[in-house]
Amino acid sequence: MSIPDVQIYPHATGAAAETVAKHQEPQELVFWAGWFCPFVQRTWIALEERGIPYQYKEVNPYKKEKHFLDINPKGLVPAVEYKGKALYESLILVEFLEEAYPTHKPSLLPSDPYERAVTRIWLDHIGKNYLPAFHRLLQAQEPEQQAKAREELYEAQRKLVQHVKGPYFSGETFGIVDAAVAPWASRDWIIAEHRGYKRSGAGEAWERYAKALAERPSVLKTNSDNEHLIPIYGRYLRDEAQSEAAKAIREGRAIP
Known part of the structure; x- marks a missing residue:
């Protein structure tokens, strides 16, 4: 099957779009994401599994907004802005969420x-x-x-x-x-x-x-x-x- 070369679709679709719509209100945790990225999805899965409040923001890979680049000069997704500070790398973020939100269960890490x-x-x-x-x-x-x-x-x-x-x-x-x-x-x-x-x-x-x-x-x-x-x-x-x-x-x- 031939696959066309077109621009990345600008936003999530299907079930993901419904999830995005539920996370537009401002929160102390801002989740900077690209809907298409599997590394982003790792962290997104963790947020959903643990019921952590977050605000979803889509990053345009071709035109990253200034505020995102100010907090994260590497321009990488996934990233989170937590109380005005930025972090990135998908699995580091999952472990960070464990420590920053310890009362949100279930934990994704074993206790032992x-x-x-x-x-x-x-x-x-x-x-x-x-x-x-x-x-x-x-x-x-x-x-x-x-x-x-x-x-x-x-x-x-x-x-x-x-x-x-x-x-x-x-x-x-x-x-x-x-x-x-x-x-x-x-x-x-x-x-x-x-x-x-x-x-x-x-x-x-x-x-x-x-x-x-x-x-x-x-x-x-x-x-x-x-x-x-x-x-x-x-x-x-x-x-x-x-x-x-x-x-x-x-x-x-x-x-x-």
């Missing part, structure tokens, strides 16, 4: 120090193995490159799911590892349609886990309509995307 450490080990695996393999597959142009990246992705998924207690990483409770993976699980249709990927390629346990993540209410309510993601991912499929993640994959670097 050992289990927290195990969680961070697997977050590291996701960042160093799962996501690079996903993006290499997305951007690979030659069939041989695609086959190699596809197997690397399956292997990263198999390793992770060996430690998933089910239905979520820690068992019945949805946590930070699940939030870290969910945006890519809910978008794997793009590599299924264009890169020969199948969830079953990583085994039945991965199929069950990915399905549980993709159907989580916090994931569904932060998803925009797929039709508006297609032009964005077309740039990755042609290996023309200029995001920091795309450039890192192209240059053989870690995703920043």
Whole structure:
């Protein structure tokens, strides 16, 4: 299927648009976001899971407003403005929310120090193995490159799911590892349609886990309509995307 190259749609659609509409009132926490970004969705999922009050503000990637750049000169999303101070990086933000809003339950981090450490080990695996393999597959142009990246992705998924207690990483409770993976699980249709990927390629346990993540209410309510993601991912499929993640994959670097 041919994918057109058009401008990024300016705002969230579908269920995500309904969620955005509920978070327009001023709050002490301002969530600066790009509806299309899976890294943004990680933090957004955490906000929704924990019921933290926030004001949603969409960042135009082509024309970032002055106030956003004043508080966050890197111009990266996701970012939060908390009592006038800016923070960014998706998983750092999830952990920050745990500390800044301790009374908002459930926590996405285990209370036991050992289990927290195990969680961070697997977050590291996701960042160093799962996501690079996903993006290499997305951007690979030659069939041989695609086959190699596809197997690397399956292997990263198999390793992770060996430690998933089910239905979520820690068992019945949805946590930070699940939030870290969910945006890519809910978008794997793009590599299924264009890169020969199948969830079953990583085994039945991965199929069950990915399905549980993709159907989580916090994931569904932060998803925009797929039709508006297609032009964005077309740039990755042609290996023309200029995001920091795309450039890192192209240059053989870690995703920043």
